[in-house]
Amino acid sequence: MISMDYHKEIILILDFGSQYTQLIARKVRELGVYCEIFPFNLPFPNIVSLKPKGIILSGGPRSVNESDAPVCDQGVFRLGTPILGICYGLQLTSKLFGGQVAKSEKREYGKAHIFIKKKDKLFDGIKDGDIVWMSHQDKVLKMPTGFETIAYSDNSPHAAIKSKEASIYGVQFHPEVHHTPKGKRILRNFLF
Numbered sequence: 257m258i259s260m261d262y263h264k265e266i267i268l269i270l271d272f273g274s275q276y277t278q279l280i281a282r283k284v285r286e287l288g289v290y291c292e293i294f295p296f297n298l299p300f301p302n303i304v305s306l307k308p309k310g311i312i313l314s315g316g317p318r319s320v321n322e323s324d325a326p327v328c329d330q331g332v333f334r335l336g337t338p339i340l341g342i343c344y345g346l347q348l349t350s351k352l353f354g355g356q357v358a359k360s361e362k363r364e365y366g367k368a369h370i371f372i373k374k375k376d377k378l379f380d381g382i383k384d385g386d387i388v389w390m391s392h393q394d395k396v397l398k399m400p401t402g403f404e405t406i407a408y409s410d411n412s413p414h415a416a417i418k419s420k421e422a423s424i425y426g427v428q429f430h431p432e433v434h435h436t437p438k439g440k441r442i443l444r445n446f447l448f
Contacts, residue, residue, distance in 0.1 A: 272316030313345025346426030
């Protein structure tokens with residue numbers, strides 16, 4: 257059931273089963289922005305009726321290559337609403353836009369350093385070598401059509417991507433956890 261608690265501005269978090277989804281919501285709310293969590297398969301008319309100012313696709317434990325992998329309605333990418341895909345959200349975005357996602361030779365779990373490949377507002381205040389928290393077994397091997405890499409790590413050549421045409425971002429790491437010291441700054445950059 258859709259919330260009847262109307263707010264002028266809402267960030268929609270689509271949950272793909274991440275253990276950190278509630279944490280994403282908490283960090284967004286700490287930044288003074290109203291958000292609500294919904295299951296990944298929220299029907300598109302319901303998404304439209306909420307008029308979200310932004311959409312965050314959470315991480316999740318599954319692989320986008322599984323036959324029954326969770327997928328949101330692809331209409332969300334045509335709304336013109338800014339989107340941030342986190343971990344599974346990045347991989348799903350990549351796959352839906354024609355990229356290739358495959359099991360990583362080395363599962364990445366723990367601290368990693370990111371390096372900025374292309375200056376972008378998402379990384380305002382972030383420096384080369386800043387620490388982020390990775391937790392994934394798949395990674396993007398071939399970039400999705402119309403996207404570019406804006407940051408990389410030693411193990412993830414596409415640690416952050418951005419659409420060339422729209423405000424659609426994906427990050428392989430988890431900005432919502434305290435192990436990513438400047439993660440809140442990245443979320444702030446996305447939200448504002």
